[in-house]
Amino acid sequence: AQSVTQPDIHITVSEGASLELRCNYSYGATPYLFWYVQSPGQGLQLLLKYFSGDTLVQGIKGFEAEFKRSQSSFNLRKPSVHWSDAAEYFCAVTLSNFGNEKLTFGTGTRLTIIP
Amino acid sequence: NAGVTQTPKFQVLKTGQSMTLQCAQDMNHEYMSWYRQDPGMGLRLIHYSVGAGITDQGEVPNGYNVSRSTTEDFPLRLLSAAPSQTSVYFCASGTLNQPQHFGDGTRLSIL
Numbered sequence: 001a002q003s004v005t006q007p008d009i010h011i012t013v014s015e016g017a018s019l020e021l022r023c024n025y026s027y028g029a030t031p032y033l034f035w036y037v038q039s040p041g042q043g044l045q046l047l048l049k050y051f052s053g054d055t056l057v058q059g060i061k062g063f064e065a066e067f068k069r070s071q072s073s074f075n076l077r078k079p080s081v082h083w084s085d086a087a088e089y090f091c092a093v094t095l096s097n098f099g100n101e102k103l104t105f106g107t108g109t110r111l112t113i114i115p
Numbered sequence: 116n117a118g119v120t121q122t123p124k125f126q127v128l129k130t131g132q133s134m135t136l137q138c139a140q141d142m143n144h145e146y147m148s149w150y151r152q153d154p155g156m157g158l159r160l161i162h163y164s165v166g167a168g169i170t171d172q173g174e175v176p177n178g179y180n181v182s183r184s185t186t187e188d189f190p191l192r193l194l195s196a197a198p199s200q201t202s203v204y205f206c207a208s209g210t211l212n213q214p215q216h217f218g219d220g221t222r223l224s225i226l
Binding site: 004009034036042043044045046049051090092101102103104105106107108 | 146147148150155156157158159160163164165173174205207209212214215216217218219220
């Protein structure tokens, strides 16, 4: 069955330190890949997406992610985190190249920032 | 721009009651979806639609009905609420080769 795995349930990082959130997927074909962020009590905001082309994609708020086909991974990175980055992060994938209406989500990684 | 609007934001129901969660989008998107979010489980797809008059089931459709009579609206119906349906519900809309936009969610408690 198709699945998305975010192995880290909770990560704590010091403000100003670098960040990497892991995402692995299990699909027969190359999926379309997304990272979303959710602040407490809020909806989901798209950070970045990968459809095709350059495997290193840039997103909003200084985030980037790299698609590695050989590892079935799409890890999210940020060189220097800010206190406002504290939130929950979701990796999502779809095989639908139409409206991405059938997203499969990982279980999320909660990010805590310490001063 | 309103984007994706979900109403109500909060709701408490008793077991067996019915209700409709509303979702409206003003971006003329063809594709709309409903997800539920439960702790430790991420978001799971309930139903989706690829256009007016066309709906299909997602991963967890049992206990929910949908219809899509217009492009703008995609209501989710709970016919007989159960405690297991306590969750946060998100509606999303999208268009060709574009990521989905999400609403702010409806927090539903079933007593």
